[in-house]
Amino acid sequence: MKARERLIVALDVESVDDARAMVAALGETVSFFKVGMELAYAPGGFDFARELKAAGKRVFLDLKLHDIGVTVERATRQIARLGLDFLTVHAFPQTMAAAREGASDGALKLLAVTVMTSYDDADLKEAGYACGVAELVARRARQAREKGVDGLILSPLELASIRPLAGSDMLLVTPGVRPEGADVGDQKRVMTPRQAVAASADYIVIGRPITRAADPAAAAEAVVREIAGA
Numbered sequence: 001m002k003a004r005e006r007l008i009v010a011l012d013v014e015s016v017d018d019a020r021a022m023v024a025a026l027g028e029t030v031s032f033f034k035v036g037m038e039l040a041y042a043p044g045g046f047d048f049a050r051e052l053k054a055a056g057k058r059v060f061l062d063l064k065l066h067d068i069g070v071t072v073e074r075a076t077r078q079i080a081r082l083g084l085d086f087l088t089v090h091a092f093p094q095t096m097a098a099a100r101e102g103a104s105d106g107a108l109k110l111l112a113v114t115v116m117t118s119y120d121d122a123d124l125k126e127a128g129y130a131c132g133v134a135e136l137v138a139r140r141a142r143q144a145r146e147k148g149v150d151g152l153i154l155s156p157l158e159l160a161s162i163r164p165l166a167g168s169d170m171l172l173v174t175p176g177v178r179p180e181g182a183d184v185g186d187q188k189r190v191m192t193p194r195q196a197v198a199a200s201a202d203y204i205v206i207g208r209p210i211t212r213a214a215d216p217a218a219a220a221e222a223v224v225r226e227i228a229g230a
């Protein structure tokens with residue numbers, strides 16, 4: 001895969017108008033966009049995701065589905081009809097199995113969110129988990145593989161330990177990526193684009209360091225150059 005194709009830009013903006021302006025500003029620099037909850041739930045958000053796809057971009061719908069099985073299955077089936085590329089669900093066995101049923105033709109790739117990149121061991125402890133991030137990511141990665149999902153969302157820090165059990169056929173997609181010196185914000189498990197790709201990320205997801213930059217296209221191009229050198 002070319003370096004440029006590995007970059008997914010998170011369009012975390014308030015409105016479809018803002019998203020259109022960002023996509024225009026990024027031009028040919030970026031070919032893959034993530035539409036998350038903020039934009040998807042804005043008026044016209046889902047239509048905009050389809051518009052992006054029709055314009056030749058790849059589209060990752062980051063809705064992190066989590067509900068009873070039948071609801072996840074039926075929601076996933078509806079989403080599959082939009083004709084987009086990636087969809088996230090939480091990495092609970094029942095949820096992943098249901099989503100797999102809903103996206104049974106395989107065109108929509110399902111990514112299981114293991115442990116949010118804004119969580120560390122202390123956050124898991126506070127939530128009542130008896131294990132740390134590394135152990136939980138590994139357990140969920142094994143379960144995701146058993147349930148037949150196409151890939152995982154994890155932080156770059158877990159790539160080295162998870163790639164051997166994910167194999168080469170599962171997609172490893174990492175948010176929590178920050179160019180050297182960029183503001184980390186609320187992300188707690190981070191690496192640079194070069195480190196993430198060198199550690200075997202198939203795709204990296206970057207939002208604010210590109211979309212909040214004074215020159216988003218230049219910021220994205222710098223990330224592509226960095227990935228190319230990994």
Ligand SMILES: O=c1ccn([C@@H]2O[C@H](COP(=O)(O)O)[C@@H](O)[C@H]2O)c(=O)[nH]1
Nearest residue numbers: 010036115116117175176205206207208
């Ligand atoms: O564990 C996760 C899962 C999803 N995300 C999403 O990725 C982007 C990251 O944006 P930045 O501005 O680069 O921090 C954002 O849309 C999150 O919802 C994640 O960060 N971690």
